[in-house]
Amino acid sequence: MELARKLAILADAAKYDASCASSGTVKRDSRHGKGIGSSTGMGICHSYTPDGRCVSLLKILLTNYCIFDCLYCINRASSNVQRARFTAKEVVQLTLDFYRRNYIEGLFLSSGIIRSPDYTMEQVVAVARTLRLEHEFRGYIHLKTIPEAAPELITEAGRYADRISINIELPSAADVAKLAPQKNFEKTQIAMNEIRNRIEEAKAARSENRKVPLFAPAGQSTQMIVGATAASDATILRQASSLYTKQRLRRVYYSAFSPIPDSSSKLPLVAPPLVREHRLYQADWLMRFYGFNVEEITTSAAPNLDLNIDPKLAWALRNRDIFPVDLNRSPRELLLRVPGLGTRSVERILQVRRWHRLRLDDLPRLHLPLNKVLPFVTTADYNAKALTIDGDEVLAQFRAADAQMELFAEGAASAIHGQF
Amino acid sequence: MIEITFVPTFAHWQRAAREALQQELAPEEIAWQELSSHTPSLPIFEESTDASTGASTSTKQFLVPKKFVELAKQIALHSDEQRWALLYRILWRLTHGEPKLLEIFVDANVALAHEMAKSVRHDIHKMRAFVRFREIKNEDGSWFVAWFEPQHHIVEQNAQFFVDRFASMRWSILTPERCAHWNGSELSFTSGLDKSHAPKDDAIEGLWLTYYKNIFNPARVKVHAMQAEMPKKYWKNLPETAVIPALLNEAPARVETMMKSSGDKIAQDNGDVWMRAPVPETASLSKVAAASKSCTACPLYKHATQTVFGEGPKHATVMMIGEQPGDYEDVAGKPFVGPAGKMLDRALEEAEFDRAEVYVTNAVKHFKWEPRGKRRIHQKPSARDIAACRPWLEAELRLVQPKVVVCLGSTAAQTVFGPAFRVTKQRGQLLESPLAKRVVATVHPSSLLRQPDEESREREYKLFVNDLRVALKAAR
Structure with missing residues (x-):
């Protein structure tokens, strides 16, 4: 099979993995002419496809042959897709050729499982090894690993890769048993625990001795498929919260289940609205950067996020008694809870108000979405109490406005696939 | 002033x-x-x-x-x-x-x-993101040249980034105002040029477009999100943007094809078809067995004599699962009647099993073989064969409800535990799987027949009997 055909098949097969991040790793360069590549710690998106996703890495599978039969997966054993397999050499060459032309930051290599998990992992590691040792490649490498792979292979993967990931796939053991009967939910989490330990050990050892090899300096991430089972957003977010705290993941990616060729009849026929994925990312952000506890984001009466309004606004409307918040006096934690105030805006407000009392006229210069912010704040010359923040009309107004915005503000969702 | x-x-x-x-x-x-x-x-x-x-x-x-x-x-x-x-x-x-x-x-x-x-x-x-180098090859090697149009006076400030990254290459970045050049050891700047000085093509660019087209998911079109990050003003110097209109045009049709081809049926160009075996909804094991006789859910039926369904008492306490029927079984229509079956019988007796308590069956119910001379040589079933046949096995487990399942060999064990399972590592242990609460995996009795000498056969046989005893104990 010619290379272009293989690339077409194995890129197509890889696109259901959402992650394309190339950020958060150690600084490297090749300015002295040895090897090739650099990383500044900041990721770069080299292109964007019309699905709004960034292209930062060459994201491909080594092969899409697979002995597993996970129903949601396009590459499952019983799927009818055309199969192909790269040689390690082909992947290495392709990565270098793309990198030299500045198309990519590096490689995200995953693979269907052929023969056995160890055999597969060995092939994947061989690509990374050749890139790092033979070509002194200093760009970014993300390797997908397999829970069942031997520990020494994971060790080697972690040495060459900036990031390693294992997909949790579904948010509960029951879902995994139903759609991926050959996978094991607990085992996956145990494997993630082990990776967390390795990352932390390597970091601690390196702080004492710089010669200790790195282990996945950009941490580990995972992906959960949303909408393939009946799991609620509360279940999904609780699982994510547990992964962030227990396994210390850098990122949990949510991938709206998308219709795949040759999908199984056990899967739902329709894809969930993409906005659900978007709301989950917003909720994820609230947990990681805004001090929200997972239990605050959904309620037992409504375990799913409201698709019409963002989760922070939804929380504010449920907790109207703490508003309005005084922009000139309230502490950071409270400012972070105001709909429309992002982490950067909050930092700026805190800085400005040391020297200057904020007035209504000042807010546009902070680039705040006024329609969202105003009902919840007071400034030196303005009090939201004057407007009523009670009553369902306000809510209705937000719903309508937000639903409108959703049609045009798809850009907002792109941030979640971008670089951090 | x-x-x-x-x-x-x-x-x-x-x-x-x-x-x-x-x-x-x-x-x-x-x-x-x-x-x-x-x-x-x-x-x-x-x-x-x-x-x-x-x-x-x-x-x-x-x-x-x-x-x-x-x-x-x-x-x-x-x-x-x-x-x-x-x-x-x-x-x-x-x-x-x-x-x-x-x-x-x-x-x-x-x-x-x-x-x-x-x-x-x-x-x-x-600029760091959207510079696209094209390679020029001549006698003394290659030179990578890019054309870029920055909005501000950033070329000199940004050149070091490209040195840090591409010092082992020789390159130039041409812009209308300033051009940066790296000859492998030195950075220099010259005044601006126009686009005609930049190379028009590159040998690898076609592969890049192939990648771009195929990493795009037509099921989720978000043009605004793309343009927010990759504004149109940059498009003219990005080779991949040339395919965007075509990608968007084809997207709805591609999604429709995805939807249409969904289903559990797999068809190969040579006429081979796989689907999930159609198990009738009934509580009668004999009705299920009868239905299996006409199964054509995978291509194996074409070359096998008949379906070989499981056999044994309906409420057996132990279910033995092998791989697939062999040459003898295919002719007889009964599982485990050939040399491997005889070996199993002997071991069951030695382990003091009551044969009346044992149901025997296989993960795949048709014989898969290839001719070699006058003989039919056993071939390992594929993942698709096993997936197609799996509903029969699931029905047997559901209707017999054995207390313990014994997986004989890796095909059976992997059907029950998943492809990562290794019999050599976990044989003889009482394990749990989504298909059955208590499972013991061991080798297939035919592996005993393949031992090179009497001594190793005897040793393997003893291990096999031990594994069976673990299962028997769990059944009581």
């Missing part, structure tokens, strides 16, 4: 601004006049030396926050000529009673300055 003419770089402006401050010139009194485009040799980031003014003791020192210098260096790269006046106004205010001005983001001057700096940073970032 005083006109100050200066080379439009940060260092020169800094020198001029210092002098203006010495003379207490208010922002309104100055017209900043840029000298025509700066010469190639002038570095932008020359630290100002103060040689002229530093010696004079009467010089007033002006203290400004470090942040201002950083901000001003960025803004100096902006393409708007008004930036110098803005910088001076901020400098004036910082030194005339508003030392904290920079932190007041809501101030009109400060807000504009941050806006400009952001635009420069953005441009620097986009």
